[in-house]
Amino acid sequence: xxRLLAAAIAGALALAAGCDSDSPARPGPTPTAAPGSSSxxxxxxxxxxxEQSRTVDAAGDRVTLTIGPLVRSGGTVVLSVRTRVEQxxxxxxxxxxxxxxxxxxxxxxxxxxxxxxxxxxxxxxAESAGGDCVCSGSVRAGAGxxxxxxxxxxxxxxxxxxxxxxxxxxxxxxxxxxxxxxxxPPAEGEDAxxxxxxxxxxxxxxxxxxxxxxxxxxxxxxxxxxLDLDTDVLFRVDSARxxxxxxxxxxxxxxxxxxxxxxxxxxxxxxxDTGGTAHNQRLSRQRAEAVAAALRGRLPDRQWPKKVAAKGxxxxxxxxxxxxxxxxxxxxxxSFRATDKAGExxxxxxxxxxxxxAKQVPLPRTKGAQGTARDGVQVTLPxxxxxxxxxxxxxxxRGSFLQLDLVARNTGTDDATILDYLGQGVxxxxxxxxxxxxxxxxxxxxxxxxxxxxxxxxxxxxxxxxCLCDRLLNQAxxxxxxxxxxxxxxxxxxxxxxxxxxxxxxxxxxxxxxxS
Numbered sequence: 001x002x003r004l005l006a007a008a009i010a011g012a013l014a015l016a017a018g019c020d021s022d023s024p025a026r027p028g029p030t031p032t033a034a035p036g037s038s039s040x041x042x043x044x045x046x047x048x049x050x051e052q053s054r055t056v057d058a059a060g061d062r063v064t065l066t067i068g069p070l071v072r073s074g075g076t077v078v079l080s081v082r083t084r085v086e087q088x089x090x091x092x093x094x095x096x097x098x099x100x101x102x103x104x105x106x107x108x109x110x111x112x113x114x115x116x117x118x119x120x121x122x123x124x125x126a127e128s129a130g131g132d133c134v135c136s137g138s139v140r141a142g143a144g145x146x147x148x149x150x151x152x153x154x155x156x157x158x159x160x161x162x163x164x165x166x167x168x169x170x171x172x173x174x175x176x177x178x179x180x181x182x183x184x185p186p187a188e189g190e191d192a193x194x195x196x197x198x199x200x201x202x203x204x205x206x207x208x209x210x211x212x213x214x215x216x217x218x219x220x221x222x223x224x225x226x227l228d229l230d231t232d233v234l235f236r237v238d239s240a241r242x243x244x245x246x247x248x249x250x251x252x253x254x255x256x257x258x259x260x261x262x263x264x265x266x267x268x269x270x271x272x273d274t275g276g277t278a279h280n281q282r283l284s285r286q287r288a289e290a291v292a293a294a295l296r297g298r299l300p301d302r303q304w305p306k307k308v309a310a311k312g313x314x315x316x317x318x319x320x321x322x323x324x325x326x327x328x329x330x331x332x333x334x335s336f337r338a339t340d341k342a343g344e345x346x347x348x349x350x351x352x353x354x355x356x357x358a359k360q361v362p363l364p365r366t367k368g369a370q371g372t373a374r375d376g377v378q379v380t381l382p383x384x385x386x387x388x389x390x391x392x393x394x395x396x397x398r399g400s401f402l403q404l405d406l407v408a409r410n411t412g413t414d415d416a417t418i419l420d421y422l423g424q425g426v427x428x429x430x431x432x433x434x435x436x437x438x439x440x441x442x443x444x445x446x447x448x449x450x451x452x453x454x455x456x457x458x459x460x461x462x463x464x465x466x467c468l469c470d471r472l473l474n475q476a477x478x479x480x481x482x483x484x485x486x487x488x489x490x491x492x493x494x495x496x497x498x499x500x501x502x503x504x505x506x507x508x509x510x511x512x513x514x515x516s
């Protein structure tokens with residue numbers, strides 16, 4: 001009942017989110033973004049500075065975006081995007097250019113994000129003392145007009161000299177230089193950005209993966225790695241004695257810990273809320289001690305000092321209102337310091353995984369349509385919302401992440417909308433309540449060999465994680481038009497040549513090539 005009520009609330013909120021003074025609550029027949037052409041490595045512009053251009057279809061308006069370097073003033077950088085409207089959608093004499101790149105359909109250029117792959121951080125548009133974005137407001141332009149959209153981002157200090165820019169409709173502009181110098185002038189009629197008192201909004205990027213062959217889940221933040229060992233595999237009911245089957249899960253955890261190098265380990269036991277509180281506390285400690293003993297045989301204390309803790313039923317990661325939720329709460333967590341290699345599989349001197357460490361396991365069952373990277377997969381959307389072909393674009397390893405583009409093209413004769421087709425439930429993979437999660441692209445997963453990866457996310461506030469992806473997809477896609485979606489995942493194991501893109505029981509695309 002709780003989940004049904006939450007879903008109803010989420011539907012109402014999603015419709016409300018599409019409303020503003022210039023936009024109807026329900027998507028009208030306006031096309032959305034399509035993948036455009038770009039200069040991947042950037043080029044030298046007429047003024048001698050670095051720039052990168054890309055032409056996109058933004059809600060029916062064909063727009064060319066030219067990004068110059070990020071200009072730093074103290075710890076704040078300003079993104080300037082020269083924007084030329086090549087063509088306006090039918091029925092509009094002018095367009096609110098800034099709104100296309102707001103991320104939430106507000107009338108501002110607030111949807112950009114800067115990704116620091118090396119530091120595993122994301123920078124969001126800074127806020128003023130009044131809570132408004134430090135960015136261009138409602139900038140209008142007609143066909144043939146060129147304007148400049150700007151946004152400020154805080155927390156970008158030396159020695160950071162390069163970041164990736166992520167924009168709605170336009171995808172990712174990689175490796176944009178950060179330089180010191182004068183900020184380019186704003187659009188005509190716009191005030192220069194006031195950087196005084198701008199509040200930085202910076203968050204660490206977290207990765208979440210789930211092994212398909214053993215009961216092992218990995219959560220990584222910039223500072224810490226948590227390995228959750230499934231106690232239903234490790235122990236029998238109400239027991240703290242490791243089962244014979246536990247050896248495989250323990251071995252997988254040992255490999256991940258060893259790959260990160262030596263350092264302190266904290267082994268913590270958790271239970272569901274079945275049984276008495278005192279009993280659960282005692283059982284969680286006994287299970288943590290059993291796992292610590294198993295690790296001690298492979299990871300000596302002199303290199304990996306171990307501390308045992310017990311939390312009983314006090315720190316659930318899922319509601320205890322279902323068998324699946326209770327199973328996730330029964331776990332032993334091994335926590336250790338994150339390093340560049342933390343959470344990766346061990347490699348030999350040639351950089352390849354040792355024999356037997358990486359294996360292809362059967363893909364999870366799906367009821368959805370299936371296709372290959374070459375052809376993509378065509379689906380008929382529910383509720384008569386049209387026909388769309390999904391095809392993967394580039395999939396590139398960038399440090400600890402894989403950045404993957406997914407293209408949604410309307411192949412039907414009527415408008416199509418992918419609203420709520422690529423999202424996850426209002427109770428997310430982290431079992432947090434997020435009413436907008438169903439209306440973005442956070443439900444797309446990546447499968448590589450024996451591991452399923454969820455999209456990279458970041459925590460805005462305690463218990464409020466946001467996917468590093470498009471959040472609202474309620475603009476319609478007209479026939480023949482496309483929408484480009486940029487997604488970030490934890491990087492697959494070294495040497496991986498292809499991955500699978502999967503939306504549970506909706507579609508699956510295999511053989512997506514990976515570029516290093």
